Amino acid sequence: MRIPDYPSADAEKWSAVDEYFSHLLAPADAGLEAALQANARAGLPAHDVSAPQGKMLALFIRMQQAKRVLEIGTLGGYSTIWMARALPAGGQLISIEAEPRHAEVAVKNIANAGVSDRVEVHVGAALDVLPTLKAPFDLIFIDADKKNNPHYLQWALRLSHTGTVIIADNIVRGGAVADADSADPNVAGVREFLRMVAENPRLDATAIQTTGEKGWDGFAMAVVIAEPPHIS
Structure with a gap:
């Protein structure tokens, strides 16, 4: 059991349910297990998505038949491997990682999992890398420093098309997102991100809170439903 980011008296129960779901629906294999072990040996923070969350990302890609995927925040490449395996023939995943040490571990993990042919890892601050990327992407996964989520959303919209997820x-x-007075810059970044999503007429969105081996958290999902207005 990993130490959850947001501990709770029910954390062991939540983790046990995640383990049950993982065993049935998202079983570990050599590539994924090796990635988690390599991340731990390298001292990377245990912020990887859970196995059910990784499978969810893979299913989104399959349901959408996404061919180009952007990931903001590689860490050790665990989520990258899940998503890359779901891509169709000729698909491409571009992942951005700010920490060179994390990126080094991720590149090895991705190679070990056999998906290097469809993954590019760009090393650098995401706000420096994003302007260099070619649009559009079919699915964009934002999982980096939360204080910059509003900026990542702006770039996601620039790099999207109608139908992008x-x-x-x-x-x-851990529930802090509901605290309008929070001094945590990560909470402030998430709240601003959600406000921008809610107010953007190009987006149709929802947010889901989850419990599991990572504790009490959740994710937001938006679909781009319109192209940007043309400026004459």
Whole structure:
């Protein structure tokens, strides 16, 4: 059992349910297990998505038949592997990681899992890398520093088309997202991100709170329903 980001008296129960779901529906294999072990040996923070969450991302890609995927925040590549495996022939996943050490571990994990042919890891601050990328992407997964989520959303919209799915992880923050007076910049970033999503006429969205081995958290999901207005 991993130490949850937001501990609770029910954390062991939540973790046990995640383990049950994982065993039935998202079983570990050599590539995924090796990635988690390599991340732990390298001292990376245990912020990887859970196995059921990784499978969810993979299913979104399959349901949408996404061919180009953007991930903001690679960490050790665990979620990257889940998503890359779901891509169709000729698909591409671009992942951005700010920490060179994390990126180094991720590249090895991705190679070990056999998906290097469809993954590019860009090393650098996401706000520096995003302007260099070619649009559009079919699915965009935002899982980096939460204080910059509003900026990531702006770039996601620039790099999207009608039908693009945008997913943002870790939005509940152990319930702190409901605290308008929070001094936590990550909470402030998430709240501003959600406000921008709610007010943008190009987006149709929802947010879901979750419990599991990572504790009490959740994700937001938006679909781009219109192209940007043309300026004459």
